[in-house]
Structure formats: C-alpha cells, structure tokens
Amino acid sequence: MRLGVDIGGTKTAAVVLGDDGEVLTTATAPSGRGAVDVVAQATRIARLAMAEVGGPGAITAAGACIPGLVDPAAGTVRHAVNLEVEHLDLARDLGAALGLVVSVENDVKSAALGAHHLSGLGAARTLAYLNLGTGLAAAVVHAGEVVRGVDGVAGEIGHLPFGGDVVCACGQTGCLETTASGTALLRMWPEAAAHDWDLVGAAARGDSAAVLAAASLCGGVALAVQVLVLASGAQSVVMSGGLTAMGEPLLEAIRAELRIRAASSPFLGSLALAERVSFLPAGVPVAAIGAARLTTPEVETATGGAAWRS
Known part of the structure; x- marks a missing residue:
C-alpha cells in the first residue's frame, strides 16, 4: 500500500492506495503554519490514514506534495509563502516523523500524476x-x-x-x-x-x-x-x-x-x-493520490487506472 500526503495552503489531506490503485482511506485537517507545524500536522493526518489500514508497517511507499519551489532530488521546499515556510527539508523531517522514506514533489505536478492515474x-x-x-x-x-x-x-x-x-x-x-x-x-x-x-x-x-x-x-x-x-x-x-x-x-x-x-x-x-x-469530480484528493504514486511508478494498461471509492 502507498501513502500520499498533500500539504495545501489551507488543508492537508492524506490517502492510502491499495495494490490496485484504489483509494482505501482518506484523512483531512487544516494545514499547519510554519515549518515545524506544517510537518506536525502532516504527520498527524498521515498517521490517521495509516491507522485505518494497519499502521506504518503496511505502507511500502510514501510521498508528499506541497506548494512552493520543490527540489524532488533533495526533498526540500522553498518559498511556500501561504504556509509561512521559507525553507523545509520535507523528505527528511516528515520521513523521520513517520519512520518512512518519503518522496517529495510540487503540488501541481503531483496533482497531474494523480489525474493521470485516475484517467x-x-x-x-x-x-x-x-x-x-x-x-x-x-x-x-x-x-x-x-x-x-x-x-x-x-x-x-x-x-x-x-x-x-x-x-x-x-x-x-x-x-x-x-x-x-x-x-x-x-x-x-x-x-x-x-x-x-x-x-x-x-x-x-x-x-x-x-x-x-x-x-x-x-x-x-x-x-x-x-x-x-x-x-x-x-x-x-x-x-x-x-x-x-x-x-x-x-x-x-x-x-x-x-x-x-x-x-x-x-x-x-x-x-x-x-x-x-x-x-475532475469535486472532492477527489487528486494531489494526494499523485503523491502516493511518486515512487516506483507502475506501467498501467490503456484501460487501467484507479478506482475512486467515496
């Protein structure tokens, strides 16, 4: 199973995808403000989602997305102004809090991955x-x-x-x-x-x-x-x-x-x-879905894609 966390300007959403790409569970709450609080809120919401599927031990890959200037290779973000974040090593800090290796991407690019998966x-x-x-x-x-x-x-x-x-x-x-x-x-x-x-x-x-x-x-x-x-x-x-x-x-x-x-x-x-x-249908956590797919992307068939379970 894969964990995806979307840290948005107003709310943070977490999803867990199953083997077939189906959304198994979601959790949302207001985003934090400032680097420390952003990570703390993302950690709390991610743990809520993971608890529904057996905890961190059930997760094989994790990703997170955030607004701002993201360096996926370094796992860092700069100038996420709506979150009052000037610099944050998101991969390191969120990964340490969750006990997982976390891939990081910009929120729009992550949403594009999620939209592609759903399409x-x-x-x-x-x-x-x-x-x-x-x-x-x-x-x-x-x-x-x-x-x-x-x-x-x-x-x-x-x-x-x-x-x-x-x-x-x-x-x-x-x-x-x-x-x-x-x-x-x-x-x-x-x-x-x-x-x-x-x-x-x-x-x-x-x-x-x-x-x-x-x-x-x-x-x-x-x-x-x-x-x-x-x-x-x-x-x-x-x-x-x-x-x-x-x-x-x-x-x-x-x-x-x-x-x-x-x-x-x-x-x-x-x-x-x-x-x-x-x-896209309203309410679909597309960026979080994309974040869950940041690692080891699967090759899907022309008719493949995720199923959305509300």
Whole structure:
C-alpha cells in the first residue's frame, strides 16, 4: 500500500492506495503554519490514514506534495509563502516523523500524476493537467512521469505573456494568469461571491460585468488548453482547482469557446480540443493520490487506472 500526503495552503489531506490503485482511506485537517507545524500536522493526518489500514508497517511507499519551489532530488521546499515556510527539508523531517522514506514533489505536478492515474489513459499516453485556482498552473505527464524541464518550470504557462496591460504577480505584463485565474475573475467581476460564483448564470441573466468576465476567463482557459495540447501533444486536458467548482456550466462555456475557435480554423478543428477537456469530480484528493504514486511508478494498461471509492 502507498501513502500520499498533500500539504495545501489551507488543508492537508492524506490517502492510502491499495495494490490496485484504489483509494482505501482518506484523512483531512487544516494545514499547519510554519515549518515545524506544517510537518506536525502532516504527520498527524498521515498517521490517521495509516491507522485505518494497519499502521506504518503496511505502507511500502510514501510521498508528499506541497506548494512552493520543490527540489524532488533533495526533498526540500522553498518559498511556500501561504504556509509561512521559507525553507523545509520535507523528505527528511516528515520521513523521520513517520519512520518512512518519503518522496517529495510540487503540488501541481503531483496533482497531474494523480489525474493521470485516475484517467485510465495508460503510461504510454500524455495528459496535461490545468489548475484553475487563485493562479493558473499546469503540468504534463508523459509515459507515467511528470515532464519537469529546466529547474522544474515545464508547464508554467500562467506566466506566458499573451497581451493586455495588467501587471502579473511575477512582474511581467499581460500574462495568461491575468485573465484565466480566480484572481483575474475577482478583478473583472468583484461581485462573484455575492452571486455564489455563478459566473455563467449571471452572464446569461445579462449582468454586463459577468458577460465580459466570462468571455475573458473562458477565452484565457481555451488558450491555455490550446497551448498545452500543441506543446505537449496531450490526448487529454484535465482541470481542477477552485474555479472548477462552478461545474458543468463553466466547462460547457469553455468547450463552446474552443468550438468557436475551431470553426474558423480547419487546423484547430482537426485537433477536437473541446472533446479533450474535462473537470475532475469535486472532492477527489487528486494531489494526494499523485503523491502516493511518486515512487516506483507502475506501467498501467490503456484501460487501467484507479478506482475512486467515496
């Protein structure tokens, strides 16, 4: 059995996967703050999950993921600002607390591994994962492994300048993240919370600010999908993150934008981008599942993948 721990900005989740990749048990709680408390909370939650399957002795592999600048080889993380962590040797400290060897990865890259596992695409196929949250982040899994690139920046399409005059948090102007992210949505449509984040519904009811925000957001996400497919050749683009809680209406609006683009370009039409995109079901601990698969990745069949048991 494999243990996966996802240390997020607000909560930490732990899962245990069985031999067949099925999620056997989960545990969640608020994340700690500061290096010591982050490790202590992750340890407590991991132990709760392991207790359901017989304790640490039943675990054959363990992994953990966390936001920030992660060095998988060293097992360290830097600048996890939402967790108030400047530097943490996560592999060493969490491993010592659990009595296990722990592999470490960035949270988005780990989520991409989890999405690939759940997709059933098989190790030989390529999947792109797009996180639509406060910012915009992506990762690509090919042949069962995350594509990292130099310094692990592969997939950072949120900071691809595409136009506009909005200054991004990275210091550039007109990054893709400035139109396709939760931060961008709140800037364009400050009333989002008052409308329960029903952007598509508000646009359909004639809210002029929502109409403009929906067009910008869906256009930005459609461009992100196009970039990912063209750059990686991904057969599937799976999305998760806070904005995907808007559900099917947002997904269909993104697909409609992709179809509009395809209608004017035989080249784009041949890629069938609208049919490649999907949202992960709400509540699936995809990053923790990916963390559990950080070590000794298995080669799956084209119809393989994990079963999700709620």
